[in-house]
Amino acid sequence: MSQWPVVGHRWAVQQLRHAIEVGEVPHALLITGPESVGKRTLAQQLIAAMLCRATGEERPCGRCPSCRKLASGNHPDFYGVESEDRTTHLRIEQIRDVERFLTLTPNESPCKVALISDFERATVGAANALLKTLEEPPTYAHLILLATDADLLLPTIVSRAQQIVLRPLASHEIEGALIATWGVEAGLAGRLARLAGGRIGWAVRAATGQEPQTQMEVAVEALASALREDLPSRFERAQALARDTATLAETLEAWLTFWRDVLLLQTGNEVALVNLERRDLLGSIGKAVDIAMTLHILAELDHSQDAILANANAQLLVEALMLELPTLS
Amino acid sequence: MRLSCLQENLSKGLSIAGRAVPSRTTMPILGNVLLATDHGQLKLAATNMELSIVHWVGARVETEGEITVPARNFIDLMNSLPPDQVSLTLDESTLTLSLTCGAVKASFRGIGAEEFPLVPEPDSHAGFTVEAAALNKGLTQVTFAASTDESHPVLTGVLAEFQGQSMTLAAADGFRLSLREIPLVDLVPAPFSVIVPARALAELMRITSGLVDPVRISTTRPHNQILFQMPDTVLNSQLIDGAYPDVRRIIPATSKTRVVIGREEILQACKRAAIFARDVANIVSLRIDAGELTVAADSSESGQGSTRLVASVEGGGLEIAFNVRFLIDVFSALDTPQIALELNSPTNPGVIRAVGDDSFIHVVMPMHLGHR
Numbered sequence: 153m154s155q156w157p158v159v160g161h162r163w164a165v166q167q168l169r170h171a172i173e174v175g176e177v178p179h180a181l182l183i184t185g186p187e188s189v190g191k192r193t194l195a196q197q198l199i200a201a202m203l204c205r206a207t208g209e210e211r212p213c214g215r216c217p218s219c220r221k222l223a224s225g226n227h228p229d230f231y232g233v234e235s236e237d238r239t240t241h242l243r244i245e246q247i248r249d250v251e252r253f254l255t256l257t258p259n260e261s262p263c264k265v266a267l268i269s270d271f272e273r274a275t276v277g278a279a280n281a282l283l284k285t286l287e288e289p290p291t292y293a294h295l296i297l298l299a300t301d302a303d304l305l306l307p308t309i310v311s312r313a314q315q316i317v318l319r320p321l322a323s324h325e326i327e328g329a330l331i332a333t334w335g336v337e338a339g340l341a342g343r344l345a346r347l348a349g350g351r352i353g354w355a356v357r358a359a360t361g362q363e364p365q366t367q368m369e370v371a372v373e374a375l376a377s378a379l380r381e382d383l384p385s386r387f388e389r390a391q392a393l394a395r396d397t398a399t400l401a402e403t404l405e406a407w408l409t410f411w412r413d414v415l416l417l418q419t420g421n422e423v424a425l426v427n428l429e430r431r432d433l434l435g436s437i438g439k440a441v442d443i444a445m446t447l448h449i450l451a452e453l454d455h456s457q458d459a460i461l462a463n464a465n466a467q468l469l470v471e472a473l474m475l476e477l478p479t480l481s
Numbered sequence: 482m483r484l485s486c487l488q489e490n491l492s493k494g495l496s497i498a499g500r501a502v503p504s505r506t507t508m509p510i511l512g513n514v515l516l517a518t519d520h521g522q523l524k525l526a527a528t529n530m531e532l533s534i535v536h537w538v539g540a541r542v543e544t545e546g547e548i549t550v551p552a553r554n555f556i557d558l559m560n561s562l563p564p565d566q567v568s569l570t571l572d573e574s575t576l577t578l579s580l581t582c583g584a585v586k587a588s589f590r591g592i593g594a595e596e597f598p599l600v601p602e603p604d605s606h607a608g609f610t611v612e613a614a615a616l617n618k619g620l621t622q623v624t625f626a627a628s629t630d631e632s633h634p635v636l637t638g639v640l641a642e643f644q645g646q647s648m649t650l651a652a653a654d655g656f657r658l659s660l661r662e663i664p665l666v667d668l669v670p671a672p673f674s675v676i677v678p679a680r681a682l683a684e685l686m687r688i689t690s691g692l693v694d695p696v697r698i699s700t701t702r703p704h705n706q707i708l709f710q711m712p713d714t715v716l717n718s719q720l721i722d723g724a725y726p727d728v729r730r731i732i733p734a735t736s737k738t739r740v741v742i743g744r745e746e747i748l749q750a751c752k753r754a755a756i757f758a759r760d761v762a763n764i765v766s767l768r769i770d771a772g773e774l775t776v777a778a779d780s781s782e783s784g785q786g787s788t789r790l791v792a793s794v795e796g797g798g799l800e801i802a803f804n805v806r807f808l809i810d811v812f813s814a815l816d817t818p819q820i821a822l823e824l825n826s827p828t829n830p831g832v833i834r835a836v837g838d839d840s841f842i843h844v845v846m847p848m849h850l851g852h853r
Contacts, residue, residue, distance in 0.1 A: 221596055226510040228530050228598040248631045255634035256531055256678070256719035257705035260599045281632070290722035 156197040159329040159352045160321040161190060167316070168194070172201045172211060178314040179289045182271075182297045182305075185318030188353025191298045192269060194318070199230060199265050202294065218261065228259035234269035242274040247281045254285060254293040263292045271297045272304040279306050286312040320350020334359055346426050347409075367399055371406035376433055379480045386474040394467035401460055408453045414438050415446045441478045452476050482516075482546020482571035486523055486538055488562045488582060494525050494538040495556045497714060500684055502552040503529035514555060515597045516569070516578070517547035526600050527552060532681035532718040533600045534688075546571045547594035550578050558587055601701050601717060603710045608699025610666040611648065613692040613711070619650050619663040620686040622814045622841055627679035628654035635723040638676035641707070643669045648698070651728050652679065657807050658728050659814075662840040666695065675700060676725055677707055681718035685709055688716060732844055733832055736823035738796035740774055741836060744820045747776065748812040750788035754778040755805045757786045764848045765805040769824070770798045778805070801827045802848040811843045 156165050171177045177198070183191045200212035204219050212219050221227040231253040233246045250266045258264045271279075286295065286309065295313075302310045302317075327345035329352065330336040336344070336359045347368060348355035374393065378386050393403060409426045416424060417438040427434060438446075456469050495514065503511050506529070515526040523540035526533060548571050558580075559567075567582045571591075579588040628636035633655075642649040646668050651660040688711065689696060697710040700720075708717045754765040757778035768775040772794055777787030801824055811833055812820065819836040827850060833843040 217595055221510075221598075224510075224596060226508050226592075226596045226598075228508070228528075231507070251634060252631055253530075255721050255723065257722055259530060259719065292722075 156194075156201075157333075158190060158194050158197055159333070160325045161194060161318050164194060164316050164318060165197075168198050169201070172198070177202055177294060179293065180286050180295045180297070180313035182299065182302065182310060182313035182315045183318065184299050184302050184315060186320055186351060187300060188351035188357075189318050189320060190352050191318055193353075194316075195267055195296050195298060199267060199296065202263060202265055203227060203229060203261050205261070229261040229264045230267070231265075232267040232269065235273040240273070242268070242270060242278050244275060244278040244281050247274070247278045250295075251281070251285050254290060254295070257290075258292050263294055264290075265294045265296065267296045267298070269298045271299040271309075272301065274305075276306070279309055283308055283312070321352055323348070323350070326350070326352050326355050330355055330359055343428070346428070367402050368406040368409075371399075371403040372410055372427060372430060374403070375407050375410060375477075376430070378474065378477060379437070382479075383474070386477070387471055390470040390474050391467060394470045397466055400466055400470075401457070404453055404457050404460065408450065408457070410434075411446060411450050411453065414441075415443065415450065418443050418446060437478075437480065440480055445478060449476060482518060482548065482569065482573075482578075483543040484518060484523060484540045485543075485566050485568040486540035488559065488564050488567050490538040490540075491523070491525075491567055492559045492562075494523075494536045494713075495552075495559055497688060498525040498527045498534045498536040499552055499556050500687070501527040501529055501532055501534040510549065510592055510596045510598070512552055513549035513592055513597070514552040515547065515549045515594055515600075517594060518542045518545045526597070528598055528600065530598065530719070531678055532684060532716060533598070534684070535600055535715045535717070537713050546573065548576060548578050548591040549594055549597050550589040550591045555589060600715075601706055601708065603697070603699060603708050603715055603717075608697045608708070608710070609643065609648070609669060610695045610697050611663060612666075613689045613694060613696050615663050616696050617686060617689040617692070618816070619648075619661045620682050620689070622661050622811075622843075623650040623652045623659045624679050624682045624686060625652075625810050625814060626654060626657050626659035626843075627652040630654070634721055635676060635725055637680075638678050638721040638725075639682050640674060640676055640725040640728070642672070642674040644672035645669060651725075653726070653728050653731075656804070656846045657811075658731060658842075658844040659811065660728065660732075660842050673700075674725070675707055676721040676723065677718055678721060681716070685716050688714055731830065732842060733823070733825060733830060736796070736825055736832065738769060738794065738799050738824045740769055740792050740794050740822040740824075741819055742774060742790060742792040742822065744812055744815055744818060746790050747774070747820065748809065750776040750790055751805050751808045751812065753786060753788055755809065757784060758805045759783075762848070763804045763806050764802050764850075765808070766800055766802045766850060767822075768798075768800045769794055774822075799824055799827065800850065801831065802850045803831065803845060804848055807845050811845070815841070 158165050183195055185191050200219055200222055203222055204211040204213055205216045206213035222230055233250055235242045254264060254266055299305055302315060323345040326348050327341045330341035331338055334356060344355045344358050378389055413425050413427050413434050414437050417434050452473060456473060459469055506512060511529060517524045521542055522537045524537050526535040562582045562585060565583045570579045576591045576593060577588050578591050623639055627639055636654055640651040646665050647662050648665055649662045694712045699708050706717055706719055708715060754776050757780045758765050760782055761780045765776055765778045773789055774792040775787055775789045779785040815835050817835040817838050821834045821836050823832040827847060830844050830846050835841045
């Protein structure tokens with residue numbers, strides 16, 4: 153039996169494939185999990201399987217007219233909405249469009265499927281607008297919701313949908329998939345898998361050059377240099393970093409992993425290091441500062457991440473961080 | 482595919498089928514119009530997933546084939562061509578449709594026809610026949626009352642009940658109800674009802690206007706699409722799934738006051754009153770006294786106006802307020818010389834009938850009179 157091209161999440165795939173086989177896909181499905189963990193890939197496979205018209209073989213077949221239409225975005229019985237970009241909300245009009253789509257009878261398939269991504273970004277009004285449809289969907293209608301965390305949704309939504317929780321993948325799963333499916337060279341695959349933190353989507357984008365994977369290296373490099381600089385140079389650096397607000401979050405994330413590695417070394421745990429190639433630098437920092445200092449910086453970084461989300465002044469924030477950093481001789 | 486046809490025919494055909502092309506869509510294929518050879522004719526089809534329109538035009542077909550091309554560009558070009566013979570040739574390997582018409586040459590990059598949503602073929606045996614004029618009249622008098630509020634999808638449709646030898650159309654938006662029975666030529670074997678999106682019926686209304694030939698109505702099994710088959714055109718619409726409210730319950734059984742009045746006179750009076758009603762939520766008052774009816778609107782800001790009309794009044798006098806837009810809608814849609822207004826009290830719904838035409842009934846909710 154062939155497998156769905158979904159990395160990991162084997163139990164979820166099995167459960168959904170079984171549902172397809174017996175023809176009992178729930179009317180409302182809520183797939184939750186961290187960003188880039190594979191929610192959409194899983195949902196797309198499920199939708200293709202539901203609409204596929206192949207008989208007596210594994211669905212989706214990828215060859216029938218239905219599968220081809222879905223692949224080119226032209227399937228009349230599928231409708232997908234998502235927030236327009238990562239900062240906007242899912243609007244009530246978009247939910248109304250979904251409702252309108254589901255109220256009309258299917259065009260050529262026995263069922264109709266709507267996929268709503270980023271549902272945690274739905275406004276309260278939008279979420280409430282969906283309740284009625286979730287409660288009493290037409291017999292042919294299927295709703296698939298994607299969200300990062302069920303806790304961010306209205307409990308009334310969560311209780312009306314069958315939930316599938318996707319967990320971050322183990323790094324060996326990501327490494328294996330990168331090598332087998334995307335033909336990534338083994339060394340790079342191992343490193344990306346460690347950096348990905350269980351998010352296959354991120355690893356794939358980094359491997360195929362869509363994600364500025366080097367951004368993390370640039371960030372770590374900047375941190376390493378800053379540790380050796382005096383205050384005026386650090387402030388100049390802070391100004392440069394703060395100017396590029398788009399990558400600042402990524403930079404902070406990279407710094408957080410870096411200091412986490414320092415802490416791991418200080419506590420004698422070498423196995424789970426992310427920045428393996430910086431082992432020497434990590435070691436020397438680990439010796440130069442004490443654990444309390446490392447914990448303090450981690451707390452500061454954590455706080456800064458929250459502050460960035462709350463629209464803090466980026467330059468002041470990075471400058472404050474620079475003041476906290478120890479100076480290596 | 483290789484064929485030729487007349488520019489006028491193609492242009493006219495596209496203006497009919499092109500009505501179904503959505504203005505914005507997430508599915509690229511919907512922005513295209515399907516061109517296919519079909520029994521020595523050229524079949525044009527467009528759909529917005531809610532309704533699809535297929536239209537056939539006469540053509541000289543040399544080789545068979547099918548393709549979809551970007552609708553807007555194709556239609557715009559077609560309308561700009563001189564009235565001459567148009568030749569279309571499809572290069573199957575590149576999916577490019579080349580066109581020549583007199584000195585004009587053009588080519589369109591298409592999308593394969595297999596990507597186009599399936600449009601059901603009408604079954605010539607199934608369905609019921611209705612006179613085009615009767616259907617068009619029914620649509621004119623009912624469709625306008627459907628809701629445009631997407632939060633109640635069911636009310637954005639028109640209920641079509643098939644029973645005995647008639648089709649009853651009903652539309653309601655929470656403030657008014659329009660209901661009309663249309664005779665069918667055939668007998669309906671098993672009664673059923675469907676909810677058709679009002680937007681599709683508005684399109685049908687446009688196509689059937691002035692049409693002489695009868696229209697054949699059928700539904701696909703199990704009632705998930707409705708097809709209206711005309712001589713060169715088939716309009717097909719998805720249906721709205723849901724339970725339509727029991728609208729007959731809101732039709733008042735009796736009335737205390739009945740006013741019979743000239744339709745054109747009261748329509749003009751309402752249009753006049755609407756001028757002053759603009760900034761008072763479109764409220765006009767109808768005051769009924771013995772032998773007369775006064776239509777008045779009063780805006781404290783812009784002024785006031787009233788028209789006194791002679792009417793035949795049975796029952797007691799009364800003052801009631803309505804949204805004048807609703808009155809204008811229904812009076813304009815009717816075609817009888819006289820209408821009847823049946824009222825109970827200022828807070829109960831009013832009934833509007835066409836005098837001499839029992840198959841139509843309209844119910845409209847009153848407005849609060851405010852007070853002076």
